[in-house]
Amino acid sequence: MTTRYEYLEAIVPLAGDALVVATGGTIREWSALRPSDGNFKPRTLGLVSSIALGVALGLPHRKVLALDGDGAFLMNLCGLPTIAWQNPPNLIHLLFDNQCHEAAGGGVTATSTVADPVALARAAGYPHACWVRNPEELQREFAAAWKRNELSLIAAKVELGRPKNLPLLPYDEIENKYRFMRYIEATEKRAIVEPPR
Amino acid sequence: MDARGSAQLIKEALKEAGIDFIGSLPDLKIAELVRAVEQEPAIKHIPLCREEEGIGICAGAYLTGKKTALIMQNGGFLNCCNALTTTSLQFEIPVLLLIYYAGDIGDRGFSTLGSVTEPVLQALGIRHYTPRRPEEIKKTMRGAQVLAQDSKRPVAVLLTKDVLGVEP
Numbered sequence: 001m002t003t004r005y006e007y008l009e010a011i012v013p014l015a016g017d018a019l020v021v022a023t024g025g026t027i028r029e030w031s032a033l034r035p036s037d038g039n040f041k042p043r044t045l046g047l048v049s050s051i052a053l054g055v056a057l058g059l060p061h062r063k064v065l066a067l068d069g070d071g072a073f074l075m076n077l078c079g080l081p082t083i084a085w086q087n088p089p090n091l092i093h094l095l096f097d098n099q100c101h102e103a104a105g106g107g108v109t110a111t112s113t114v115a116d117p118v119a120l121a122r123a124a125g126y127p128h129a130c131w132v133r134n135p136e137e138l139q140r141e142f143a144a145a146w147k148r149n150e151l152s153l154i155a156a157k158v159e160l161g162r163p164k165n166l167p168l169l170p171y172d173e174i175e176n177k178y179r180f181m182r183y184i185e186a187t188e189k190r191a192i193v194e195p196p197r
Numbered sequence: 198m199d200a201r202g203s204a205q206l207i208k209e210a211l212k213e214a215g216i217d218f219i220g221s222l223p224d225l226k227i228a229e230l231v232r233a234v235e236q237e238p239a240i241k242h243i244p245l246c247r248e249e250e251g252i253g254i255c256a257g258a259y260l261t262g263k264k265t266a267l268i269m270q271n272g273g274f275l276n277c278c279n280a281l282t283t284t285s286l287q288f289e290i291p292v293l294l295l296i297y298y299a300g301d302i303g304d305r306g307f308s309t310l311g312s313v314t315e316p317v318l319q320a321l322g323i324r325h326y327t328p329r330r331p332e333e334i335k336k337t338m339r340g341a342q343v344l345a346q347d348s349k350r351p352v353a354v355l356l357t358k359d360v361l362g363v364e365p
Contacts, residue, residue: 021257042253043283043284043287043288047256047280050250050251050253051254051256051257051260054256054257054261054263055260055261057257058257058261058263059261076253078250079250082245085244086243174289180260184261184262190262191262192261192262197347
């Protein structure tokens with residue numbers, strides 16, 4: 001099987017200047033591969049997809065990627081119908097399913113047995129949801145989702161583990177927020193952060 | 198004032214305060230308010246499945262420049278406590294919380310919920326205001342929104358039956 005890092009490597013060349021919201025384990029890998037102030041790391045388990053939805057609705061002309069894990073995905077199942085109902089065409093929801101709570105000690109999740117995230121997304125109303133089995137398939141599906149410009153979930157079963165010696169993010173949550181907002185300001189050429197009075 | 202008039206008044210106050218993005222989950226007592234928001238073209242309305250996701254959605258929208266609010270019952274507020282702590286407070290992201298105050302004085306069936314609402318808001322360090330008369334609505338909404346933006350924290354307005362114009 002393939003690691004999440006190898007899957008991420010496959011989509012970096014295709015991701016352009018997409019805004020990215022990613023779970024704690026994934027963001028370090030993603031930021032090492034694509035360093036950018038357009039990367040946002042939430043702290044509430046489960047809310048990656050919901051925060052990405054808010055970003056996608058706020059900037060409907062920008063591509064937004066939610067990089068989710070199975071633990072977070074399962075914790076926020078009620079968010080799926082909301083996302084599908086809003087149906088943001090610019091949101092690509094990627095799920096890297098290692099079938100356990102890797103960052104929280106490795107206890108297995110329901111996707112290791114009977115739960116099928118792709119079926120859950122479809123049943124929630126996602127117009128597109130599919131599994132991929134290798135990085136080439138991910139590249140193909142990712143490029144198709146990007147071009148189609150319709151809400152899509154792409155899921156891959158991944159091997160446990162991450163590269164050693166990945167750098168820690170060098171800033172805290174508040175700096176992450178400001179960098180992300182300033183990045184949007186710079187790329188959208190409009191003010192977002194309210195000046196203090 | 199009846200429920201429909203009150204809902205219009207609150208919705209107009211939200212608009213004047215600059216709110217343009219609202220997540221909601223209804224309670225019977227705030228159904229008219231949710232309807233008024235849904236019909237307002239100047240506000241993007243997101244019907245939620247559970248309140249905690251609303252904190253995430255509003256946080257994401259805030260990052261893009263939206264001014265956000267959540268409309269929910271106080272039971273739903275309790276559902277949000279982790280997200281309020283680790284998203285709104287930890288990242289210093291403002292959001293206006295409009296919370297229907299079930300179990301307020303004189304209310305039947307929700308006294309347990311009513312009794313924990315203000316202590317939990319206080320424990321989270323979320324300032325909260327409870328207008329009791331319709332004529333206080335506009336000023337309270339505007340003030341709470343200014344406070345949320347200025348402090349970069351959630352601020353709550355507790356909506357009582359008197360203000361909502363609904364039967365006790």
